[in-house]
Amino acid sequence: MRVQRCKGARDLSPDEMARFRLIEETFRERCLRWGYQEVRTPTIEYLHLFTSAGTLTPSMLGRVYSFLDWDGWSGERVVLRPDGTIPIARLYIDTMAGEGPARLFYVTNTFIFEETGKKTRERWQCGTELIGVNTPASDAELIVLALEILNNLELKNVTLRLSHAGLIKALLGRLGLSPEEQARVFDRILDGDARALAGLRTDKPELDSVLFPLLSLKGRSSGFLKNLRAISARSLPEFKPHLKSFIDVVSILENLGCKYQIDIASGAGFEYYTGIIFQLYSGREKIGGGGRYDDLIPAMGGGDIPASGFALYIDRLMSLVEPETLKEPVRQSVLVRFKDKDNEEMKEAFGVARSLRDAGYTVELDLGNMETANVRWVLDIRNKAPKYVLRDKVEPRVIEAKTLDEVLAIIEEKSGYQDSLTKGTSSG
Amino acid sequence: MDIKIALPKGRLLGKTASLLQLADWGMDGYHEKARLYHLKSTAYPNLSAKMFHERDIPIQVAIGNYDLGICGRDWVEELLAKYPSSAVIKVADLGYGAGSLYMLAGLAGTGMSDLRRKAGRSTVRIVSEYANLAESFALKERLSRFSIFPVWGGAEAYPPEHAELALISGGAGTEFLNTGMVPVERVLDFSAYLIANRDSWGSKDLNKVVASICESCEQLPADERVPKEPGMRPEIPLTPERTEDGLIRLALPDGHQQEPMLEILNKAGIDIEDYPSPTGNRRPAIGMEGVAVKVIRPQDMPLQVANGNFDLAITGRDWLTDHRYQFPSSPVKELLDLKSGRVRVVAVISQKLPVDDVADLRAFIGEKAMLFRVASEYVNIADRYARDNHFGRYRVIPTWGATEAFLPDDADLLIENTETGRTIARHHLKIIDTLFESTACIIGSTRIRPGSAKDKKTRFIIEALRAAVEGM
Numbered sequence A: 001m002r003v004q005r006c007k008g009a010r011d012l013s014p015d016e017m018a019r020f021r022l023i024e025e026t027f028r029e030r031c032l033r034w035g036y037q038e039v040r041t042p043t044i045e046y047l048h049l050f051t052s053a054g055t056l057t058p059s060m061l062g063r064v065y066s067f068l069d070w071d072g073w074s075g076e077r078v079v080l081r082p083d084g085t086i087p088i089a090r091l092y093i094d095t096m097a098g099e100g101p102a103r104l105f106y107v108t109n110t111f112i113f114e115e116t117g118k119k120t121r122e123r124w125q126c127g128t129e130l131i132g133v134n135t136p137a138s139d140a141e142l143i144v145l146a147l148e149i150l151n152n153l154e155l156k157n158v159t160l161r162l163s164h165a166g167l168i169k170a171l172l173g174r175l176g177l178s179p180e181e182q183a184r185v186f187d188r189i190l191d192g193d194a195r196a197l198a199g200l201r202t203d204k205p206e207l208d209s210v211l212f213p214l215l216s217l218k219g220r221s222s223g224f225l226k227n228l229r230a231i232s233a234r235s236l237p238e239f240k241p242h243l244k245s246f247i248d249v250v251s252i253l254e255n256l257g258c259k260y261q262i263d264i265a266s267g268a269g270f271e272y273y274t275g276i277i278f279q280l281y282s283g284r285e286k287i288g289g290g291g292r293y294d295d296l297i298p299a300m301g302g303g304d305i306p307a308s309g310f311a312l313y314i315d316r317l318m319s320l321v322e323p324e325t326l327k328e329p330v331r332q333s334v335l336v337r338f339k340d341k342d343n344e345e346m347k348e349a350f351g352v353a354r355s356l357r358d359a360g361y362t363v364e365l366d367l368g369n370m371e372t373a374n375v376r377w378v379l380d381i382r383n384k385a386p387k388y389v390l391r392d393k394v395e396p397r398v399i400e401a402k403t404l405d406e407v408l409a410i411i412e413e414k415s416g417y418q419d420s421l422t423k424g425t426s427s428g
Numbered sequence B: 001m002d003i004k005i006a007l008p009k010g011r012l013l014g015k016t017a018s019l020l021q022l023a024d025w026g027m028d029g030y031h032e033k034a035r036l037y038h039l040k041s042t043a044y045p046n047l048s049a050k051m052f053h054e055r056d057i058p059i060q061v062a063i064g065n066y067d068l069g070i071c072g073r074d075w076v077e078e079l080l081a082k083y084p085s086s087a088v089i090k091v092a093d094l095g096y097g098a099g100s101l102y103m104l105a106g107l108a109g110t111g112m113s114d115l116r117r118k119a120g121r122s123t124v125r126i127v128s129e130y131a132n133l134a135e136s137f138a139l140k141e142r143l144s145r146f147s148i149f150p151v152w153g154g155a156e157a158y159p160p161e162h163a164e165l166a167l168i169s170g171g172a173g174t175e176f177l178n179t180g181m182v183p184v185e186r187v188l189d190f191s192a193y194l195i196a197n198r199d200s201w202g203s204k205d206l207n208k209v210v211a212s213i214c215e216s217c218e219q220l221p222a223d224e225r226v227p228k229e230p231g232m233r234p235e236i237p238l239t240p241e242r243t244e245d246g247l248i249r250l251a252l253p254d255g256h257q258q259e260p261m262l263e264i265l266n267k268a269g270i271d272i273e274d275y276p277s278p279t280g281n282r283r284p285a286i287g288m289e290g291v292a293v294k295v296i297r298p299q300d301m302p303l304q305v306a307n308g309n310f311d312l313a314i315t316g317r318d319w320l321t322d323h324r325y326q327f328p329s330s331p332v333k334e335l336l337d338l339k340s341g342r343v344r345v346v347a348v349i350s351q352k353l354p355v356d357d358v359a360d361l362r363a364f365i366g367e368k369a370m371l372f373r374v375a376s377e378y379v380n381i382a383d384r385y386a387r388d389n390h391f392g393r394y395r396v397i398p399t400w401g402a403t404e405a406f407l408p409d410d411a412d413l414l415i416e417n418t419e420t421g422r423t424i425a426r427h428h429l430k431i432i433d434t435l436f437e438s439t440a441c442i443i444g445s446t447r448i449r450p451g452s453a454k455d456k457k458t459r460f461i462i463e464a465l466r467a468a469v470e471g472m
Helices: A014-033 A085-096 A136-152 A165-173 A179-190 A205-216 A222-232 A237-255 A314-318 A343-358 A404-422 B010-022 B054-062 B073-082 B112-121 B131-140 B173-179 B198-203 B207-219 B255-267 B298-306 B317-326 B358-368 B379-388 B422-426 B453-470
Strands: A044-046 A078-080 A102-111 A122-131 A158-164 A261-263 A276-282 A285-292 A307-313 A333-337 A363-365 A375-381 A388-392 A397-401 B003-008 B038-040 B047-052 B068-072 B088-093 B099-105 B124-128 B146-150 B165-170 B182-190 B192-197 B248-253 B291-296 B312-316 B332-337 B343-350 B372-376 B394-398 B413-418 B429-438 B440-445
Touching: A014 A102, A014 A122, A014 A136, A014 A314, A085 A102, A085 A122, A085 A307, A122 A136, A122 A314, A136 A158, A136 A237, A136 A276, A136 A285, A136 A307, A158 A165, A158 A237, A165 A237, A222 A237, A237 A276, A276 A307, A285 A314, A307 A314, A333 A343, A343 A363, A343 A375, A343 A404, A388 A404, A397 A404, B003 B010, B003 B054, B010 B054, B010 B068, B010 B192, B010 B207, B047 B054, B054 B068, B054 B073, B054 B088, B054 B192, B068 B073, B073 B088, B073 B131, B073 B182, B073 B192, B088 B198, B088 B207, B124 B131, B131 B146, B131 B165, B131 B182, B146 B298, B165 B182, B192 B198, B192 B207, B248 B255, B248 B298, B248 B453, B255 B312, B255 B440, B255 B453, B291 B298, B298 B312, B298 B317, B298 B332, B298 B440, B312 B317, B312 B453, B317 B332, B317 B343, B317 B379, B317 B429, B317 B440, B332 B453, B358 B429, B372 B379, B379 B394, B379 B413, B413 B422, B413 B429, B422 B429, B440 B453
Parallel strands: A158 A261, A333 A363, A333 A375, B003 B047, B003 B068, B124 B146, B124 B165, B248 B291, B248 B312, B372 B394, B372 B413
Antiparallel strands: A044 A078, A102 A122, A122 A307, A158 A276, A276 A285, A285 A307, A375 A388, A388 A397, B038 B047, B068 B192, B088 B192, B099 B165, B099 B182, B312 B440, B332 B440, B343 B413, B343 B429
16 A cells, blocks of 8 residues: 555655745745744644634634544644634733734744645745734835845735725625624635625615725725725715725835735735735735734733734745756765775765865765766765865866865865855855 | 445334335345344345444445445535535435424523623533534634534433533424423424435446435325424523532433443432433432432543533443543543443454454454554544554544444444344454453542542442442
């Protein structure tokens, strides 16, 4: 019987890991520079953390990996983390409450069942949460940070789409639906069902002429929102605070020269959003998103603390980035050969490899026919003179050396001009 | 091409047998008193059948052991609620065996929103044989904190003290009036269904067999349908907070353990009225001050004691062991061996296998490199047994009784209890290992404070029973 990978699970090959690490390192570097601190939460949480009112939609909760663990006699179910943000909010309440605003970031996997098993059920994301602040500038900070990371990843065709959860909820409130129906339609919008609003009409025809165009319109400047504010001022006064908060953020983005698109009906994301919602696309592929969730920490009993955040989807980004090291395989490493029957040669080989690594080179020991495309230098260790025979595979020639310093000097001289490429892959 | 169908025992058997008679299947062995569960059709030579507990049928069809099955839609939905991608197709509504699943609440109170608020403060407990549908209900109603207590039966005994809600199958809504509970939602209407395995449906010619059922089904007098709105109370009742009043809550077993239990109680000089109860009363009166009795399934008792719903319960060591294997930290312990109802929990295989003990079996599995299937009512004992014996790649198939019928086609090993071994021999099976002996025992919570009034009272009861057992 062949051993199989679990359905819906995914392996990451060396090539894919190079992409993964590029994204992770770029993300971490930017976050640290903006003053965010890295945290990590456990893979297993209590299910009730996610069932608490207004955190995840029933459709999401129907697909979580929940089970009774060894302590489950009380009926308390645990779950494999289905979402990145809620555990961070829990961590903040647990260990950082009372310490004021926090800038946190994480790289984590999340688990959501997907029926066909064709898409991966374990997803990786990197995200940031800015907790304890509620200003238009804080929303703008997150958007600019996200765009900066994508820019550093050299992603093409990145677009930013904006919506506002408060505005969507106010709109639904106008449709004359019962609270249950309202919740259901909102859930459908959040689960990404664009047709959720199609069949709805208000009981007042004059509202229809304002509401539905509003939902379907798309705009590219704060002027668009100001126009909306003008037409809704009298008939829809409850929209005013949401439009104001929306306009405030959009004005900052405009000022900073950010391009964006306003698409109010595209509120896909999580139920906990209360303010601005932003989504990031590369071409047609959604690669990340975020928003303001001021009610989440209060609903979890953490006090009146606002927050916002975003996440980038590593699985989707992986196919879009091109790490330098993968563009063309660079011959860079040193292969050290020795006769493994000869104890002295072997000892010497391990010692030489260590010295070369300390000098910054990637060094492999030849355990038998291991010459690959990556190898530039082949170094033979001998127990008679000449002690070292070095072969350069890029500029073919053979050099004999008496000491390790000589070897180092030759490699240094030849590799010097491509220093950054030769000295290991981690600098990529 | 061979066609296999899984037929129900129990409540659907009578009507299903009439249906198959109308369809002229010539499946004579299918009746209430059937002692062997493997059946052949004289009309369709390539058609064979096996009888199962109704609840096992959707699982058997989904995993592909059977091409077709007949069972209530309630059990199909229970499977799909947790495993939506199961390979089961609902082929036809057969019309008979109609019923509904109701979510019932213990006491009159306020509204659904209040229950949701309560769920924000403490846990809403839902008890049901339909654990997956109960969970779907809780998620749909957005209860923020809930516990599902799966039970083997008798769910109606739990509210209001031991659960806020119970999801129960029944006919018209009025019958719940006697239990003191009110329905808050009709969760599902069901009747008997013909179901098929998705792959079989896509690749086998089941046409004649299916057509004969569907045509005959129209001739069958249909059950009276449940009226659409059986006096539902849209209000969700709220349960009063649990009180700690020093009352000892004792759980007694239903089913065949009632007679020996009654004998022990009598010997101990403890009076009990209406137990066993001919009317199905689950709250018999006991002649002891400060003790309240409920009658529930022995399988469910360890979990109920762990959760503080009962202080003492009388169950089998087999069920306590199964519970402790699943939850090693559970605060339940055995307090007294009642030395009655002695059974052995054994590992059983088909007599056809060239295997005499566990070592042989392990070697046999290793050679065949097979996916090994263990069927048992004791899911956790079976899982541990397969793990400890290094059975490689194995699957535990949960069953709800009549487990011996699973061998040899639908499982490779059973973990079963047996008194004499006769049933096992009759089904051409053999015992290759004894895991442990089980007798009835009293179990209790490890969380009762030593020296408290409750502690003294439980000790008193245990001593009375100990004296009775030792005098027997």
